[in-house]
Amino acid sequence: MDRSTNGLVIGGTTLRSRLFLGTGRYPSPVVMRQALAASGAHVVTxxxxRVNLDGVAEDTVLQHFSDRELVYLPNTSGAADADEAVRIARLARAAGLGDWVKVEISAHPRSLLPDPxxxxxxxxxxxxxxxVVLPYTSDDxxxxxxxxxxxxxxxxPGGSPIGTGLGILNPYNLGWIAEEARVPVIVDAGxxxxxxxxxxxxxxxxxILVNTPVARARDPVAMAEAMRLAIEAGRLSRLAGxxxxxRYATASSEPEGRLFAAAEPRSGNAPAGASRGGAR
Incomplete structure (x- = not known):
């Protein structure tokens, strides 16, 4: 994996975008399609x-993407254990949805945190x-x-629990994961x-993988575009350094060339001519 280039490669596939977009909870299929176009996402999950595996071509979800060149990332949401997740993934591949799968096994119905x-x-x-396995996991x-x-x-790794909108609760861990990983790190959830x-x-x-923050935004299409631009800006900032x-301020200009000499610094916080303990 080459982190210095614009292209992101996963499982031998070069992706056009670093934004992965979820397909649930939109106000309407029309808004979902508009948000997808605004996001520039190449991968949809x-x-x-939710998919009719007996008729993928006519499925009410997938039919909205039939005219786009996308990478499908079906997920095993709802699986209670590894056996169920594997079975679901096999069914998806047999139905023609490809080899990519997002493993999602939640341990608790309230937190929806992944079972490690x-x-x-x-x-x-x-x-x-x-x-091509992309597991949703904690920030461990x-x-x-x-x-x-x-x-x-x-x-x-998740930034925080699914759908909470709490943002990144543990930036230290996410930074550590990104530093140590030898495979791509896609921040997912929260x-x-x-x-x-x-x-x-x-x-x-x-x-980044997002669904709820786009689908439930006041303007999902505008938020999808904002996410695209934020990813570009964040990555450029990372590469720029x-x-x-x-702890303390540093002047942006050097002291040489001043018109007036700098005043001598006074010790403490007392005004000039006043003692710390006595009357003026």
């Missing part, structure tokens, strides 16, 4: 359980069967490393706005 053990097991099994650096070792084509997407890219992410954070 959808829950396999079942996610790792499913990733190992599906990678061995030739799938060691778990991301284990998923990479298990054959994941990319890792997808983002709320374009600012969160830019932050994720500045931390070193290779891409931010200045180090400092």
């Amino acid at each position: 959808f829950a396999i359980r 053990l079942e996610t790792l097991r499913a990733t190992e099994r599906l990678a061995a069967e030739g799938f 650096p060691m778990l991301c490393k284990r998923l990479e070792e298990a054959g994941a084509a990319a890792v997808m 983002l709320g706005s374009a600012a969160d997407a830019a932050q994720a890219m500045e931390l070193g992410a290779d891409g 931010r200045i180090p954070k400092k």
Whole structure:
């Protein structure tokens, strides 16, 4: 993987965009198509359980993409364990949806946080069967490393729980994951706005997956465009290299060439001519 180029390669496929877009919860199919166009996304994700696998060509979700050149990333949302996730992925491939799969196994119905053990097991099994596996996982650096070792084509740590809009709760971990990963890092879940997407890219992410922050925005089409621009800006900022954070101010101009000599600094905070403890 070459992080210095504009192209993102996953599973041997060069993607036109670093923005992955979800397809659920839009006000209408028309708005979804408009948002997709505004986002420039090359990869779209959808829950396999929402798709009619007996008639993929006529499916009510997929029919809206038939005129576009896209990469499908079906996900195993709703799977309770590795066995179920593997079974769902196999059904999707048999129905003609391709080899890409987002492993999504939630451990708790309220938090929807991924089950680390079942996610790792499913990733190992599906990678061995030739799938391009992108597991949705927590922001645990060691778990991301284990998923990479298990054959994941990319890792997808969440910024915060799905649909919360809380943004990136642990930037330290995401930065660490991006620094250590030898596969692409796609930040998935919990983002709320374009600012969160830019932050994720500045931390070193290779891409972003969003659904709710676009679909449920007041103007989904405008938010889709904002996400696209934020990803471009965040990545460019990352490559440009931010200045180090400092505790004290640093002048942007040098002191040489001043018209007037600088006043001698006074010690403490007391006004000139006044003692700290006595009366004036």
